[in-house]
Amino acid sequence: MNMGYSIDEALTAIDKCGPKAQICDLADFICASQLEKKTVSLQDPTNNRHDASISIDMGMMHHSHPMTGFGIPNEASSLISRKLSREVADKPYFYFENVAIAPKGVWNNMSRFLYEIEPEFVDSKYFCAATRKRGYIHNLPIHNRSPLLPIPPLTIQEAFPATKKWWPSWDKRTKLNCLLTCVAPGTVTDRIRKILENFDAEPPPNVQDNVLQECRKWNLMWVGKKKLAPLEPDEYEKLLGFPRDHTRGGGVTRTERFRALGNAFQVDTVAYHLSVLKGHFPNGINVLSLFSGIGGAEVALDRLGIMLKNVVSVEKAEVNRNIIRSWWEQTDQRGNLIEIDDVQKVSSNQLRQWMTKFGGFDLIIGGSPCNNFSGSNRVSRHGLEGEQSSLFYDYFRIVDAVMDIQRNELQ
DNA sequence: CAAAGCATGAAGTCCGTA
DNA sequence: TACGGACTTCATGCTTTG
Structure with a gap:
C-alpha cells in the first residue's frame, strides 16, 4: 500500500464537517435521508423519451439511468437543482472524475470523502460516437451549461x-x-x-x-x-475531442498513445460541465490539475476560451508531461505552466506557496487512477485500496488542504 | 533493450420473464 | 421479487520481435 494519507486521518478530517452533514441535497425535490432510501422520478416536460431518474441509497450507489447526469445538451433538465453545503459552495471549484462501473462501495466511499456530494454519472455517448461511462463529483453550478462547438459527429x-x-x-x-x-x-x-x-x-x-x-x-x-x-x-x-496529432511525435510510441488516450477525458463531456465557468475569469484562471495525463482538462478549458493563467500540472509519466508541454507551446499559451511529477510530493506548504503567489486556485481538476476499479483488470481489481487507485486519498488530501488554506489564510 | 504482440475472466449492470 | 442470460469494461503480465 502506498498511501500518503491514512484512512483514519482522512476520516478525522471528514468529521470536521459535522457528524451527519446533509451536504448534498437536491433542493425542492429530494430530501435524502441517511437511513432510508428514496427514489424520485422526474418527468421531463419537454421530452418524453425517458425519465431522468435519480436514486439515492446510502447503502449502495446507483447510477442514474440512462446516465445523463444533471443534464446533457438538447435535453431539458431545468427541474434538477441541488444545494451544496457552505463548505463547498464557494470557490475553489473542484472536479473529480473516475470510471462509473467500479467495485461495490467505491463510489460511496469517494462521495463520503468529497463532502458527500452526489456523483453525476454521464455516458459520453451523448457527446461523441463512443460510449464512455464516467462519474463526476464536483461543486460547479449545473445550470446554463453549453456544449463545445462544433458538435462532434454522434454516430x-x-x-x-x-x-x-x-x-x-x-x-x-x-x-x-x-x-x-x-x-x-x-x-x-x-x-x-x-x-x-x-x-x-x-x-x-x-x-x-x-x-x-x-x-x-x-x-x-x-x-x-x-x-x-x-x-x-x-x-x-x-x-x-483532442486536437489531431495531440499525442503524436516527440518520441511517443504507438503503445504509449493507446495507453495515454485510453486513460483520458472525453473533452466535450468535461467541457460541457466546465462551461459554466465561461466569463467568470476574464483575467484568466488558476488551475491545479491532478493526474493530468495528456491534459484533457487544459484542452477543455482552452477550447472554452478560458485563459489559462497559472496551471500546476501533476503527472507521473514523463511522456504525458511532454505531451502537455508540447501542446502548451503549440497553442501559444501566455500563462505559466508548472509541471510536477508526483502528487505525493505536493505538500500543504507547497500548496500554500503557490496559492500565496497566485492568489489561490480557482479550480482543482483531475481523475485519480482507475487501474484497480476497471473491469478490464483481470489481475488486481482491488478497489479503493489498490496500489494505484488508493492515490484517490491524495486527491482528497490536496483538495481539502486547498479548501482549508483558502478559507483560513487567504480570505 | 525498447516496443509491439498477445492471452488472460471476473464482476458488475441491464433487461426480460416467471 | 427473483432469476437467468446478454452485455460491457480508463488493464496486467508474459512473450516475441527488431
Missing part, C-alpha cells in the same frame, strides 16, 4: 465517413464501445476475415451474431470488404 458512420461503404447492413451499431488502453490483436481480425471469406454475399445469422459479438468485444470498425480493424490512435484523438 460511427458520421465520424468516419470513409468506412461507411464497407459497413454491412446487418451490423446495426451506431456507437463504439469504450476506448480502452489496448486494442485487438491481429489474430482476432485475421480470424474473422477468414471466416467471412467463406461466404459470397451475406453470411448466415449465426455467423453474423458471432462476428458482431467480436466486433463489440474488441471495438472493431469496417475498413474494407469483409475486413475489420481496431481504431488507430488518431481516431482515438478525434473521438475524445
